[in-house]
Amino acid sequence: MITTTGLTKVYRSRGREVTALDGVDLHVREGEVYGVVGQSGAGKSTLIRCVNLLERPSSGTVTVAGQDLTALAGRGTRAGAELRKARSRIGMVFQHFNLLSSRTVQSNIELPLEILGVSGKERERKALELLDLVGLADKAKAYPGQLSGGQKQRVGIARALAGDPKVLLSDESTSALDPETTRSILQLLRDLNRQLGLTVLLITHEMEVVKTICDSAALMKGGRVVESGTVSELLATPGSELAAELFPVGGEPSGPDRTVVDVTFHGDAATQPVISQLSRTYNIDISILGAAMDTVCGKQVGRMRIELPGRFEENVVPIGFLREQGLQVDVADVRNAHDTAPADALLKDGAK
Numbered sequence: 001m002i003t004t005t006g007l008t009k010v011y012r013s014r015g016r017e018v019t020a021l022d023g024v025d026l027h028v029r030e031g032e033v034y035g036v037v038g039q040s041g042a043g044k045s046t047l048i049r050c051v052n053l054l055e056r057p058s059s060g061t062v063t064v065a066g067q068d069l070t071a072l073a074g075r076g077t078r079a080g081a082e083l084r085k086a087r088s089r090i091g092m093v094f095q096h097f098n099l100l101s102s103r104t105v106q107s108n109i110e111l112p113l114e115i116l117g118v119s120g121k122e123r124e125r126k127a128l129e130l131l132d133l134v135g136l137a138d139k140a141k142a143y144p145g146q147l148s149g150g151q152k153q154r155v156g157i158a159r160a161l162a163g164d165p166k167v168l169l170s171d172e173s174t175s176a177l178d179p180e181t182t183r184s185i186l187q188l189l190r191d192l193n194r195q196l197g198l199t200v201l202l203i204t205h206e207m208e209v210v211k212t213i214c215d216s217a218a219l220m221k222g223g224r225v226v227e228s229g230t231v232s233e234l235l236a237t238p239g240s241e242l243a244a245e246l247f248p249v250g251g252e253p254s255g256p257d258r259t260v261v262d263v264t265f266h267g268d269a270a271t272q273p274v275i276s277q278l279s280r281t282y283n284i285d286i287s288i289l290g291a292a293m294d295t296v297c298g299k300q301v302g303r304m305r306i307e308l309p310g311r312f313e314e315n316v317v318p319i320g321f322l323r324e325q326g327l328q329v330d331v332a333d334v335r336n337a338h339d340t341a342p343a344d345a346l347l348k349d350g351a352k
């Protein structure tokens with residue numbers, strides 16, 4: 001539904017160049033909720049603004065619902081009209097709602113339809129239908145100043161849906177809201193995604209948002225996508241930074257010459273007594289340094305950080321045993337991170 005290839009954006013201001021996007025390839029499938037996360041300055045806002053061509057990319061292409069928007073942006077006035085039409089099919093929700101305070105709620109929702117030249121009667125019908133959809137049927141005549149933050153965002157979402165978009169872009173739409181309101185807005189986005197088959201691309205710095213509603217996610221750093229995939233794929237990828245952030249387990253080793261291992265349990269593996277089997281089979285004492293169970297994308301996932309006595313070399317076979325049970329095993333020397341890669345290579349060799 002949304003594809004970007006080699007998307008690059010270089011800002012030039014006061015003789016300085018800032019590369020905000022550095023060759024971003026993004027693939028968002030129809031009907032999915034896709035989250036882009038990353039620290040401040042990673043390029044998330046620039047990416048979302050380039051997807052609907054609010055910002056003109058320096059190079060690369062953006063295709064939404066099979067239409068190459070970058071090609072339209074480059075041509076004359078006729079193409080400009082086509083671009084506006086294409087853009088009206090992409091809804092956008094903002095962090096600070098961007099409602100007009102002098103207009104009623106209904107009139108805010110009607111605004112994009114006014115711009116599209118839709119008749120008054122049809123605009124009213126559509127606005128009232130959308131208000132009902134977002135649970136604010138009784139607020140049509142209210143002004144934004146009379147609404148709570150969550151209600152304002154519901155109006156923002158209704159306005160974004162006015163042009164019957166196939167795609168909804170959300171720029172930190174819950175960042176200004178308290179946790180409970182955040183949950184209700186995320187639930188609304190999820191419901192709309194399911195009811196309307198809406199594809200949602202959202203940017204956020206909150207892992208909780210990804211955990212609650214995203215099917216897929218990408219991590220951005222320095223204008224690049226450094227990891228991406230479905231949330232389940234990411235959780236199953238050894239060493240995935242996104243997975244570790246989505247599902248952190250802490251715990252320091254209790255002393256030198258210990259092997260610290262992060263074990264992730266999905267599906268059936270979560271119900272097997274693997275840790276006690278490991279302990280019995282190899283006659284070793286295992287300490288649990290940290291553990292958590294959580295629901296990620298509606299699925300139960302468990303993660304445990306355990307400590308085995310002895311160094312990596314001495315634990316090749318027990319760790320091979322864990323891998324054979326279908327568990328995802330990441331070896332981490334938390335005090336000596338540069339040892340991790342060689343240790344993992346060693347394990348793979350040793351486990352053969």
Ligand SMILES: Nc1ncnc2c1ncn2[C@@H]1O[C@H](COP(=O)(O)OP(=O)(O)OP(=O)(O)O)[C@@H](O)[C@H]1O
Binds near residue numbers: 020
């Ligand atoms: N209009 C602009 N002119 C010049 N530089 C810009 C402009 N907009 C963004 N940048 C720069 O581009 C880089 C990426 O910014 P962007 O706002 O896309 O990041 P972000 O990940 O959305 O950050 P945040 O979470 O803080 O919004 C930053 O270095 C920023 O300073």
